Amino acid sequence: MNNWKMLTLVGEDRPGIVAKVTEALYRNGWNLGEASMIRLGANFSIMMMVTGEGDAEQILAPVASELKLHLHVDKITGGLHQHRVPNIQVRVLGADRAGIVAQVAGALLNVGFNILELESDVAGSSDKPVYIMNIEGYTDAALEQVENAVSTLGDIDVAVSPIETLIG
Amino acid sequence: MALLEILKVPDERLKQASDPVEVFDDALRSFIDDLEETRLAGPGAVGIAAPQVGRFQRIVIVDVSNTRKPVPNHGYMVLVNPEITHWEGYEMGREGCLSVPDYTGNVIRATHLEVKAQDPRGKILEFKMEGFEARALQHEMDHLEGMLFVDRVVSRRTDLFRRKVYLKGRKAIGSA
Ligand SMILES: [Zn+2]
Numbered sequence: 264m265n266n267w268k269m270l271t272l273v274g275e276d277r278p279g280i281v282a283k284v285t286e287a288l289y290r291n292g293w294n295l296g297e298a299s300m301i302r303l304g305a306n307f308s309i310m311m312m313v314t315g316e317g318d319a320e321q322i323l324a325p326v327a328s329e330l331k332l333h334l335h336v337d338k339i340t341g342g343l344h345q346h347r348v349p350n351i352q353v354r355v356l357g358a359d360r361a362g363i364v365a366q367v368a369g370a371l372l373n374v375g376f377n378i379l380e381l382e383s384d385v386a387g388s389s390d391k392p393v394y395i396m397n398i399e400g401y402t403d404a405a406l407e408q409v410e411n412a413v414s415t416l417g418d419i420d421v422a423v424s425p426i427e428t429l430i431g
Numbered sequence: 432m433a434l435l436e437i438l439k440v441p442d443e444r445l446k447q448a449s450d451p452v453e454v455f456d457d458a459l460r461s462f463i464d465d466l467e468e469t470r471l472a473g474p475g476a477v478g479i480a481a482p483q484v485g486r487f488q489r490i491v492i493v494d495v496s497n498t499r500k501p502v503p504n505h506g507y508m509v510l511v512n513p514e515i516t517h518w519e520g521y522e523m524g525r526e527g528c529l530s531v532p533d534y535t536g537n538v539i540r541a542t543h544l545e546v547k548a549q550d551p552r553g554k555i556l557e558f559k560m561e562g563f564e565a566r567a568l569q570h571e572m573d574h575l576e577g578m579l580f581v582d583r584v585v586s587r588r589t590d591l592f593r594r595k596v597y598l599k600g601r602k603a604i605g606s607a
Binding site for chain 2: 344346348349350380382406425426427428429430431
């Protein structure tokens with residue numbers, strides 16, 4: 264099972280998408296690897312590593328069209344067991360304005376910080392929106408270097424903390 | 432001394448609860464030495480519990496004195512028949528397990544504990560512990576109940592500030 268494909272499905276959210284998509288894959292003898300589904304706004308998106316015989320696009324076409332989902336199938340090289348464990352967490356909070364993510368990500372890149380997970384959300388009210396972002400990543404740079412890199416971003420609060428993963 | 436074999440998921444024995452230790456003899460202490468040797472042979476483990484090597488007795492080892500950034504700790508601890516008598520606070524943190532290779536996830540644990548246990552000779556011990564050390568102990572004590580951290584993993588998105596608001600006012604998290 265090293266012939267992995269990345270399947271991406273995007274569309275308007277509605278109940279039953281995961282059940283119908285995975286049922287179609289299962290019925291045709293396909294297996295799932297890692298998967299991540301997320302709902303953003305009122306939109307559904309999922310990425311799934313899948314492996315099997317035949318044409319995944321053909322197998323899923325009827326379901327995708329029934330549920331009005333955009334479907335992408337890409338051949339990928341990476342397989343399972345490629346996890347990287349983050350060692351630094353960066354939390355961002357500020358009045359919503361253009362460029363927050365670009366500035367934070369740029370500052371992090373300068374200290375060799377590789378973003379492994381990123382989630383952001385807009386909280387507050389519609390007249391006073393607040394941007395909240397949570398980043399986890401890995402860098403060999405010291406914590407202080409990362410702190411310095413993001414300390415010049417002015418109007419936004421950026422908190423940097425180490426992630427110590429407990430193995431036991 | 433000998434390296435012991437670590438049980439790995441989906442081994443059903445990892446779900447088995449462990450029995451209290453009643454006899455504090457040389458055999459027990461020799462087992463504890465082997466357990467510690469096994470912990471040290473693993474990939475940076477800060478703790479290990481007897482049932483992880485197939486011995487279903489209430490024995491755990493915790494040692495968080497070697498983290499990247501120093502944390503409050505009591506050094507190397509062997510806790511026999513441990514009991515949490517008081518817990519407070521909660522915090523999310525990332526965990527992995529010698530029995531669950533190649534997987535890590537976020538778990539909510541109490542931040543401050545008071546613990547009663549016995550040492551390898553049966554002497555009563557009492558500790559107060561916090562933070563990473565308290566987390567390690569809760570992880571290991573879960574093993575004594577046949578519970579794995581994967582049973583407690585919460586979604587990554589849970590960590591966005593909301594969770595704290597939502598949980599405010601609750602005193603105890605977890606069943607350790
Ligand atoms: Zn464990």
